[in-house]
Amino acid sequence: MRGITQLILLLLGAFLALWLIIGFWPLGTASRVTLSIMVLLVCGAVGYFHWRRDSRNKIAHAHIADANLPPEDFQGAVVLVCGDSAPLFSGGTPFRETRQGWYLPVALPEQLPLLAQHLAAERPALVAQISVLLAVIPEQHQDKDDFTQKLRAWHRAIVQCKSGLSGIPPVWISTWLSPPRQSDAQVERWYTVTPGLTGIQVRETGAGVMPLTEWGRELNAGNDLERLSCVFWMESLLTWCDTHIRDVISKRQGDLPALTPCVWGSCFTPVTGSRDNLWQAHVAGITTLQPTLIRTQECLPLPDVLLPYLPRRRGVSRLMQTWQLAGLICGLFLLFAMLASFINNQRLIQSVGDHLALYNRLTGTPPAPKVQAQQQLRSDADLLDGWLRSGAPMRLSLGLYQGMRLIAPLQSAINSWSPPPPPPPVIKKIIQGPKTIRLDSLSLFDTGKYLLKNGSTKVLINALVGIKAKPGWLIVVAGHTDDTGDDKSNQILSLKRAESVRDWMRDTGDVPESCFAVQGYGESRPLKSNDTEVGRAANRRVEISLVPQANACLLPGAKMASPDPTEDGDAPTEEMEN
Incomplete structure (x- = not known):
């Protein structure tokens, strides 16, 4: 999920x-x-x-069963029990639940950061309720150096939890000792050091809270020896804890910061101890007495009396974390979108302002530049008017659209000037001669020949029906070839073919030779590429066209006239030009 x-x-x-x-x-x-x-x-x-x-x-978290974790709506403290945690969970119990707390055992130091990370990932709402309980049973440790190394390993593991829990979790210490006398174990009694209360407080079930000094002075005939022995036991335990625990975890060790326990508690209850343990050695060093060893199968009592004194803050559920992150993403999007919209509006204002400034600088003489600038203003006005009717695009909107205030200045500038009327139209005569006529050389001549072949007369008659001799017009006959052969031969061949066509037109139509001009271009003016047969066929041609020339095609006794072939059907056309 x-x-x-x-x-x-x-x-x-x-x-x-x-x-x-x-x-x-x-x-x-x-x-x-x-x-x-x-x-x-x-x-x-x-x-x-x-x-x-x-x-x-x-x-890494495969060994952690989610069924052992508290529910996400759990309101009590979530306690990770490290150190001597085994006696608190008999028979391999995976957790213990009370009205005020949910206790999870941690067997090895390297498992503590993994469990903290897993809790933060699966139960984010409970992160603020997580604390670490360092459980210490002095009667189960025999070697001081070994005990110190174990405490330092737990110290390092607790500090490593800060990556998963956004900081080092609250740390508190609880110890369990066998009572001085077996009869003293009948009542569950806790000796605590908590914030807000000075010194050691004694908490008995149904008896409330009392400072240790006052509790020790209330000597009655029936329990004087019990209270005196408990006070002595408590004072000896404080000395032992200062020597073996606080001197290890309350001092900085290399890159490990010092740990300051938030609360401390101790309970005198039957505890299974080992021979020649540290507690026996400590008591023997103070007195000549030797604490007796006890064998018990019962679970040690949980320090619920200390839970109300743990620092508490409200956690954030996974759903709330998701909504917060989604809100942050959407907020950043909205912020950058509004910034982009502001920039787009400033660019729009700058663009329209530049167009207005250019339009106002132009005097209208000549009118073309100002007409062009006016067209740009009309385009700007049409764009803004369209956005006014259908709504501005989102990249300009988001409450920052500035185009509304630009419409009035644009309309005012457009209406302030109109271009001068166009000049009257000039009528010009456009003399249109006939188009150039192209004849396929192979339809007129044999390959490499320049004499007209049989059957070419019909082709010439059909093609040259519009070519007539007129005063003032020169009939130009030009021959062309492909690139087959050398340049000189092709030029001579093209000229000879043009002369053959000219001679036929002259003799057939009785046209004076002064009406003709003959040209031979050879292969110098191809229409298409000579790399293909189709291109070479197109390049083998004879072109006939009329070219206006004032003194061309004058018959004997005729006056020179302008090239206006109106009487032959090729009437000039008149066009209106501005």
Whole structure:
């Protein structure tokens, strides 16, 4: 479920980032594409990192059963019991629940950070309720150096919990000792040091709280010896704790900060001890007495009396964390979207302002530049008017749209000037001669020949029906070949073919030779590429066209006239020009 939530948040962030890049920020196409690819790559990398981390966490937390964890709506303290935790959980019990707390045993120091991380991931609402109880049973330790090394290992493990719990969790200490006399174990009695109360307090079931000094002075005939022995036992335990516990965890050790227990408590109850333990050695060093060893199968009592004094703060549930993160993502999107909208509006104002400034600088003489500037203003006005009717685009809106106040200045500037009327139209005569006529050389001549072949007369008659001799017009006959052969031969061949066509037109139509001009271009003016047969066929041609020339085609006794062939049907056309 946690992985799905992270995936949804990642997709939400990627979608909003792409929307911001494509829909809001004033960027070019290349920049948008580049940034979009970068966003996708970053999201892919983040998703892969989370997947790898979740996979590693699943492997590392495989030994932790979620059924042993408190429910997310649990209101009491969540206590991670480290140190001498085994006697508190008989028969391998995975947890102990009371009205005020949920106790989870931790067997080894390296398991403590893993359990803290797992709790933070699976029960985020309970993070603020988590504390670490260092359980100490002096009668179960025989070697001081070994006990010190174990305390330092737990010290390091507690500090390592800060990465999963956003800080070092509250640490408190509880000790259990066998009572001075077996009869003293009938009543559960706790000796505590808590914030707000000075000195050691004695807490008995049904008797309330009393300072140890006052409790020791209330000597009655029936229990004088019991109270005196308990006071002595308590004072000896304080000395032992200062020597063996506080001197280890309350001092900085290299990169490990000092740990300050928030509360402390001790209970005199039957405890299974080992021979020649540290507590026996401590008492024997003070007195000549030797505490007796006790064998018991009962679980040690839990220090519930200390739970109300633990620092408490309200946690945040996983659902609330999800909503907070989603709200943060949406808030950042809205912030950057509004910033982009502000920039877009400033660019719109700047653009329209530049167009107005240019328009106002132009005097209208000549009118063309100002007409063009006016057209730009009309385009700006049409764009703003369209946004007024249908709504401004989102990249300009978000409550920051400034286009409304630009419409009035635009309309005022457009109406302040009109271009001068156009000049009257000028009528010109456009003399249109006939188009150039192209004849396929192979339809007129044999390959490599320049004499007209049989059957070419019909082709010439059909093609040259519009070519007539007219005063003032020169009939130009030009021959062309492909690139087959050498240049000189091709030029001579093209000229000879043009002369053959000229001679036929002259003799057939009785046209004076002064009406003709003959040209041979050879292969120098191809229409298409000579690399293909189709191109070479197109290049083998004879072209006939009329070219105006004042003294051309004058018949004997005729006056020179302007090239206006109106009497032959090729009437000039008249066009209106501005």
